[in-house]
Amino acid sequence: xxxxxxxxxLEALIVNNxxxxxxxxxxxxxxxxxFAFFITLVSCSNNPLPNNSTSNSSSNSSSNGPPENSRxxxxxxxxxxxxHVAFEGMPAISTIKPMIEAIMDRYxxxxxxxxxxxxxxxxxxxxQTSTVGLTEIELLKHIYQHGSDRVTLAQQxxxxxxxxxxxx
Numbered sequence: 001x002x003x004x005x006x007x008x009x010l011e012a013l014i015v016n017n018x019x020x021x022x023x024x025x026x027x028x029x030x031x032x033x034x035f036a037f038f039i040t041l042v043s044c045s046n047n048p049l050p051n052n053s054t055s056n057s058s059s060n061s062s063s064n065g066p067p068e069n070s071r072x073x074x075x076x077x078x079x080x081x082x083x084h085v086a087f088e089g090m091p092a093i094s095t096i097k098p099m100i101e102a103i104m105d106r107y108x109x110x111x112x113x114x115x116x117x118x119x120x121x122x123x124x125x126x127x128q129t130s131t132v133g134l135t136e137i138e139l140l141k142h143i144y145q146h147g148s149d150r151v152t153l154a155q156q157x158x159x160x161x162x163x164x165x166x167x168x
Contacts, residue, residue: 079116086124087136099144107153126161132168134161
Protein backbone atom coordinates (compact mmCIF):
# COMPACT_ATOMS: atom_id res chain seq x y z
CA UNK A 1 0.00 0.00 0.00
CA UNK A 2 2.83 2.39 0.81
CA UNK A 3 4.59 1.35 -2.41
CA UNK A 4 1.46 2.11 -4.42
CA UNK A 5 0.91 5.51 -2.84
CA UNK A 6 4.59 6.35 -3.28
CA UNK A 7 4.37 5.44 -6.96
CA UNK A 8 1.24 7.59 -7.33
CA UNK A 9 3.00 10.48 -5.62
CA LEU A 10 6.05 10.13 -7.88
CA GLU A 11 3.82 9.83 -10.93
CA ALA A 12 1.97 13.03 -9.96
CA LEU A 13 5.28 14.76 -9.32
CA ILE A 14 6.56 13.76 -12.75
CA VAL A 15 3.33 14.89 -14.44
CA ASN A 16 3.50 18.26 -12.66
CA ASN A 17 7.17 18.58 -13.54
CA UNK A 18 6.40 17.87 -17.19
CA UNK A 19 3.60 20.47 -17.19
CA UNK A 20 5.93 23.01 -15.61
CA UNK A 21 8.66 22.14 -18.06
CA UNK A 22 6.26 22.64 -20.99
CA UNK A 23 5.36 26.10 -19.73
CA UNK A 24 8.93 27.13 -18.96
CA UNK A 25 10.77 25.75 -21.98
CA UNK A 26 7.99 24.82 -24.43
CA UNK A 27 9.29 21.26 -24.53
CA UNK A 28 6.81 18.56 -25.26
CA UNK A 29 8.16 15.40 -23.62
CA UNK A 30 6.00 13.06 -25.67
CA UNK A 31 7.29 14.59 -28.87
CA UNK A 32 10.86 14.36 -27.60
CA UNK A 33 10.47 10.70 -26.63
CA UNK A 34 8.72 9.80 -29.87
CA PHE A 35 11.32 11.73 -31.86
CA ALA A 36 14.17 9.94 -30.09
CA PHE A 37 12.51 6.57 -30.58
CA PHE A 38 11.82 7.36 -34.25
CA ILE A 39 15.43 8.44 -34.81
CA THR A 40 16.60 5.23 -33.17
CA LEU A 41 14.37 3.08 -35.35
CA VAL A 42 15.28 4.91 -38.54
CA SER A 43 18.99 4.82 -37.84
CA CYS A 44 18.94 1.10 -37.06
CA SER A 45 16.24 -0.17 -39.41
CA ASN A 46 18.39 -0.93 -42.44
CA ASN A 47 21.97 -0.99 -41.22
CA PRO A 48 22.83 -0.58 -37.56
CA LEU A 49 26.39 0.15 -38.60
CA PRO A 50 26.81 1.13 -42.25
CA ASN A 51 29.55 -0.79 -44.02
CA ASN A 52 30.16 2.21 -46.27
CA SER A 53 31.50 4.29 -43.38
CA THR A 54 35.05 3.27 -44.35
CA SER A 55 34.59 4.01 -48.05
CA ASN A 56 37.83 5.99 -48.15
CA SER A 57 39.92 2.85 -47.58
CA SER A 58 39.37 1.15 -50.92
CA SER A 59 36.45 1.43 -53.27
CA ASN A 60 37.45 -1.76 -55.14
CA SER A 61 37.58 -4.00 -52.06
CA SER A 62 35.42 -7.09 -51.85
CA SER A 63 32.17 -6.81 -49.92
CA ASN A 64 32.20 -10.44 -48.75
CA GLY A 65 33.05 -9.43 -45.18
CA PRO A 66 34.84 -6.96 -43.00
CA PRO A 67 38.50 -6.39 -43.85
CA GLU A 68 40.98 -8.10 -41.58
CA ASN A 69 42.83 -6.00 -39.01
CA SER A 70 40.40 -3.15 -39.60
CA ARG A 71 39.45 -0.89 -36.73
CA UNK A 72 35.92 -0.60 -38.13
CA UNK A 73 35.46 -4.38 -38.02
CA UNK A 74 36.15 -4.33 -34.26
CA UNK A 75 33.50 -1.64 -33.84
CA UNK A 76 30.96 -3.58 -35.89
CA UNK A 77 31.41 -6.60 -33.65
CA UNK A 78 31.40 -4.72 -30.35
CA UNK A 79 28.51 -2.29 -29.84
CA UNK A 80 30.06 -1.13 -26.56
CA UNK A 81 33.15 0.05 -28.44
CA UNK A 82 30.84 2.02 -30.75
CA UNK A 83 29.16 3.65 -27.76
CA HIS A 84 32.51 4.34 -26.10
CA VAL A 85 33.59 6.30 -29.18
CA ALA A 86 30.20 7.93 -29.91
CA PHE A 87 29.30 9.06 -26.39
CA GLU A 88 30.35 12.49 -25.18
CA GLY A 89 33.56 12.26 -23.13
CA MET A 90 34.27 8.69 -24.33
CA PRO A 91 33.21 6.92 -21.11
CA ALA A 92 34.86 3.58 -20.38
CA ILE A 93 33.22 0.43 -21.70
CA SER A 94 33.36 -0.92 -18.14
CA THR A 95 31.08 1.96 -17.14
CA ILE A 96 28.65 1.63 -20.06
CA LYS A 97 28.22 -2.14 -20.33
CA PRO A 98 26.79 -3.05 -16.89
CA MET A 99 24.22 -0.24 -17.03
CA ILE A 100 23.10 -1.09 -20.58
CA GLU A 101 22.75 -4.76 -19.70
CA ALA A 102 20.79 -4.02 -16.51
CA ILE A 103 18.47 -1.69 -18.44
CA MET A 104 17.95 -4.30 -21.14
CA ASP A 105 17.06 -6.84 -18.46
CA ARG A 106 14.63 -4.40 -16.82
CA TYR A 107 12.82 -3.75 -20.11
CA UNK A 108 12.96 -7.40 -21.26
CA UNK A 109 15.05 -6.64 -24.34
CA UNK A 110 17.18 -9.42 -25.82
CA UNK A 111 20.87 -8.54 -25.55
CA UNK A 112 21.62 -8.56 -29.26
CA UNK A 113 24.12 -6.23 -30.88
CA UNK A 114 21.26 -4.55 -32.78
CA UNK A 115 19.28 -3.87 -29.60
CA UNK A 116 22.36 -2.62 -27.77
CA UNK A 117 23.08 -0.23 -30.64
CA UNK A 118 19.45 0.93 -30.68
CA UNK A 119 19.74 1.89 -27.01
CA UNK A 120 23.02 3.67 -27.74
CA UNK A 121 21.51 5.52 -30.71
CA UNK A 122 18.56 6.60 -28.58
CA UNK A 123 20.95 8.04 -25.98
CA UNK A 124 22.95 9.87 -28.66
CA UNK A 125 19.73 11.29 -30.15
CA UNK A 126 18.62 12.50 -26.74
CA UNK A 127 21.99 14.22 -26.22
CA GLN A 128 21.73 15.90 -29.60
CA THR A 129 18.27 17.28 -28.80
CA SER A 130 19.21 18.39 -25.29
CA THR A 131 18.92 22.11 -24.66
CA VAL A 132 21.25 22.10 -21.63
CA GLY A 133 24.06 19.79 -22.74
CA LEU A 134 22.81 16.53 -21.25
CA THR A 135 25.29 13.69 -21.94
CA GLU A 136 24.54 10.10 -22.82
CA ILE A 137 26.15 8.79 -19.65
CA GLU A 138 24.10 11.15 -17.44
CA LEU A 139 20.91 9.93 -19.09
CA LEU A 140 22.04 6.30 -18.96
CA LYS A 141 22.82 6.57 -15.23
CA HIS A 142 19.44 8.16 -14.52
CA ILE A 143 17.56 5.45 -16.40
CA TYR A 144 19.68 2.81 -14.65
CA GLN A 145 19.10 4.26 -11.18
CA HIS A 146 15.51 5.48 -11.45
CA GLY A 147 13.94 3.67 -14.41
CA SER A 148 10.62 1.89 -14.07
CA ASP A 149 9.45 -1.13 -16.01
CA ARG A 150 5.92 0.31 -15.86
CA VAL A 151 6.74 2.43 -18.90
CA THR A 152 8.64 1.68 -22.10
CA LEU A 153 12.34 2.40 -22.37
CA ALA A 154 11.66 5.28 -24.79
CA GLN A 155 9.15 6.79 -22.37
CA GLN A 156 11.59 6.40 -19.47
CA UNK A 157 14.31 8.06 -21.53
CA UNK A 158 11.98 11.00 -22.14
CA UNK A 159 11.06 11.23 -18.47
CA UNK A 160 14.70 10.99 -17.38
CA UNK A 161 15.76 13.61 -19.94
CA UNK A 162 13.06 16.00 -18.75
CA UNK A 163 13.96 15.55 -15.09
CA UNK A 164 17.67 15.97 -15.76
CA UNK A 165 17.19 19.00 -18.00
CA UNK A 166 15.01 20.79 -15.48
CA UNK A 167 17.47 20.13 -12.65
CA UNK A 168 20.57 21.15 -14.62
